[in-house]
Amino acid sequence: MTADALTLARRASERLRRDPMLDLRLTRPQRQWVETTHPRAVWRDGNRLGKSWAQAADIVLFARGMHPHQTHRGALRIVVASESWAQFVPLQRRLWDLLPRNEIHPKLYFSPGQGIKGFKEPVIPFVTGPAAGTEIILCTYQQGAARLAGGNYHRAYCDEPPPETFVGELLPRLAQQGGHLRMTFTPTPESPPLDWLRDKIDAWKAGKPGGFCEYNHGLTPENVLVYGGPIPVPYMSEAQIEQFGADCLPVERAMRMQGAWDPLSAGRWLTNYGPGCHHYSAPPVGARLALGIDHGAAAGKQAAVLVACTQDGTLAPRIWVMGESLSDGYTTPEQDARAVLAMLADCGVGWDDLDVIVGDRPTGRNRFAIAKSNRDLAQFIAWQLGKKRREVWIDTPKKWAGSVNHGFRIMNAIMGREDDGRSHFLIAPTCPELTKAIQGFEGDRRDPLKDVLDAARYSIERLVDGSRGWAPPAITYA
Ligand SMILES: Nc1ncnc2c1ncn2[C@@H]1O[C@H](COP(=O)(O)OP(=O)(O)O)[C@@H](O)[C@H]1O
Ligand SMILES: [Mg+2]
Secondary structure (H helix, E strand, O other), rough: HHHHHHHHHHHHEEEEHHHHHHHOOOHHHEEEEHHHOOOOEEOOOOOOHHHHHHHHHHHHHOOOOOOOOOOOOOOOOEEEEOOOHHHHHHHHHHHHHHOOOHEEEOOOOOEEEOEEEEEEEOOOEEEEOOOOOOOEEEEOOOHHHHHHHHOOEEEEEEOOOOHHHHHHHHHHHHHHHEEEEEEOOOOOOOOOOOOOHHHHHHHHOOOOOOOEEEEOOOOOOOEEOOOOOOOHHHHOOOHHHHHHHHHEEEHHHHHHHHHHOOOOOOOOOOOOOOHHHHHHOOOOOEEEEEEEOOOOOOOOEEEEEEEEEEEOOOOOOOEEEEEEEEEOOOOOOHHHHHHHHHHHHHOOOOOHHHOOEEEEOOOOOOHHHHHHHHHHHHHHHHHHOOOHHHOOOOOOOOOOOOOOHHHHHHHHOOOOOOOOOOEEEEEEEOOHHHHHHHHOOOOOOOOHHHHHHHHHHHHHHHOOOOOOOOOOOOOOOO
């Protein structure tokens, strides 16, 4: 390259760094979204259609007066809201990539897993350039009223389904500036009630005033094609889309693929379970071991499951369910402790061999009772092992809206992988109760079958998901 060509190339790359919007490439659904002119627009669709990305692009275009349809002069106030900071990260990461660094406040930085930081109340102030004086205010639905108070806004974005009260709070604050509302989400079985939104969309379909205009496309190979380069390039292959569908729980497949409003109630949840799960042989030496415990809905009931795992750092972990121990609710913690230790002994596993010990609170009790049932059990286990009380520690599982489905999805995905008819999820013949629960569980959270499944789920989640963030390939939980 000549010196001149080098200078030119350097300049071009500097320009790109200063103005990342020059590199904006969108899919057809994303483009349609940015070009919407309706003052209230909803994009309800499957996971991974690039909804959060499109929102981020729209925000930066609007803030900088480059939006194809709405431009304002002067300092703008833009609000961007989501369900939780964790669910907010994909949008914020994309926003951070698109924001011209020299135009935003120098105190801002991006913290992986947390989002855009720098101010105590999350906000992105523009200090120079076309958007100087503009503020992008970030908040969660729960903060809602407090964060929105005392302001009018030029545009508002919701990523993930908002509660009706939040939108009720927001609309009057958009009225003065004629601001538009943009909502993107995938419905999930854990979404807040959305009937109010369906009514608004029906109103729009019927041509009534006050309706919300809706977009819906579905996760298909055409809809992940990115335009703007020499040829359209997909960001997910057909095989990846297919795998994504296969990994979904059938109840939620239509929601995750097409953004369907409702889960499908159709029989067994763990559909990938089959005879391949019973070609059991003992796990290899060196497998990681976890004991999962669930204290059940009824007082005193308890289920414990011993699980082994290999390849836990990879996308194809293997699971062995080695043993189970159930009590009917009429046993004492001392008897429960004895039963758990006997089960471990039958499997040839000592307490100190366990890598993970995780036990849940009893459902429907207060926090005080949580500690208590793990504590009761741990106390008697320690005593029977001749250990000090503090040497026996039972962890509690992580929970969030959606964690139940997340755990079942992981189990179903592992069950579905087979080599020569042998599943990656193997169940020892000594586990009839777990087998019965896998065959019979249809999603009812009060079903007593769920106790033993939960015990397995906690240990498996912790083994494969734990610190490494494993997820069935191609599934994101945004
Ligand atoms: N225009 C695009 N160009 C390249 N990759 C994209 C584009 N849009 C989306 N993606 C990819 O798809 C992933 C999912 O996008 P995201 O906006 O989080 O989806 P959604 O919010 O619909 O679940 C992104 O992390 C990115 O890898
Ligand atoms: Mg998203």
